[in-house]
Amino acid sequence: MFDHIGLRVANLEVSKRFYAAALEPLGARVTYEDAATIGFGTDAATPFWLVRSDTPGAAHVAFSALERGAVDLFHKAALRAGGRDSGSPGLRPDYGPHYYAAFVVDPDGHNIEALTNAE
CATH class of the missing domain: 3.10.180.10 (2,3-Dihydroxybiphenyl 1,2-Dioxygenase, domain 1)
Known part of the structure; x- marks a missing residue:
């Protein structure tokens, strides 16, 4: 998870x-x-x-996804539920060649990520 x-x-x-x-x-x-x-x-x-950080306190939590489609769905669902976009779904080559992730900020300001390394 x-x-x-x-x-x-x-x-x-x-x-x-x-x-x-x-x-x-x-x-x-x-x-x-x-x-x-x-x-x-x-x-x-x-x-x-x-x-x-000069602004400590907000947590970053990353959830594993089995495939890229699940990352896309996570992002859409989180935005619909009141989250704020912090990074659209896509490859993040700085983190690894297959690192595919999306980021949202939850209602309390926490940085929430879903990611997969599946191709």
Whole structure:
């Protein structure tokens, strides 16, 4: 159901310390880090991200889809239900060669994504 979750945080170092301690008992560790982003996960996947932001608080949740048509339907249904467009369905080559996604902002301001890597 979930592919990954990203949280915008005001202080990356404070959040890194908190989540490293909290997630270590669950088997997760830092698997990616740069000046603005820290990823937590395992050798197999990095499903939890912290991103430094001047506007922390709104979450990013990504749902997995089996095919591109489902991503398209997600986008249409979310807009009909009151969501705001934040990225029409399409390939996102910066994320991977087959990464097909759509983004909407929910009524509370959270960034919601549906994606598939199916061709």
